[in-house]
Amino acid sequence: MVIDSKQLDLVFGALSDATRRGILADLAKGESNVTALAAPYDMSQPAISKHLRVLEGAGLIERSKTGRETRVRVKPDNAQEAAAWITHYARFWQQHFDAVDQILQQQRKLQNED
């Protein structure tokens, strides 16, 4: 695993807020800027800037100035690692539950043999 525990704290922390998940979803449609990202939310501009800072801290997005506007885009490198970890985690649960399922089926089998 390339991504370390502290980074993972930040990534999951960033994803634990609906506004930030919404921003990520919007950015999936393509690069944007702060004003456009803020538009859907009934929230002040500074609040959105704070959310962007959290996403940036988690390495999920990056910002760059272009004139007076700040362009925002997802940051593939870190997001890829997060996605890989999340997928790994999902697979981990899946395997765990598959195993539980098998145990339960086994138990049902044994019970039927009584």
Added chain:
Amino acid sequence: MVIDSKQLDLVFGALSDATRRGILADLAKGESNVTALAAPYDMSQPAISKHLRVLEGAGLIERSKTGRETRVRVKPDNAQEAAAWITHYARFWQQHFDAVDQILQQQRKLQNED
């Protein structure tokens, strides 16, 4: 999506702490109790109880009293939904970043070699 946004806040919030991720990892090895779960951590018992409450609130684990001890186990129903969402999320990223596909294929390859 069965799991709603507020539940997702709680799930990601729960996963945003290394201690809680560690507890989930330990529980993957099987059902446990509070004392056993607390053992690996340099932290008081009430602190662990708090973490367990957060995991329970996110629907990732469930607790039940057995005598004087509290048995703790992962709660398949909600955790599966979370895993499903996470997988969906991972797929979402995958669609946007070509390289993710390569990483996942690499992982699949490595797993098949087990």
Added chain:
DNA sequence: CGAATCAATAACCATATGGTTATATTATTA
């Protein structure tokens, strides 16, 4: 029965989080 064990709860503390309004900074535009 009395002591030890398991775990929850209460009260407290420091810091983080998520929001606000006001202000400042830097472009752009009229």
Added chain:
DNA sequence: TAATAATATAACCATATGGTTATTGATTCG
């Protein structure tokens, strides 16, 4: 040049989070 626009920053507030110690309530053990 003056006004407007796009953001960031500062200062503030309420609540949440993550930890502590002390205590309590059951259960189990000797």
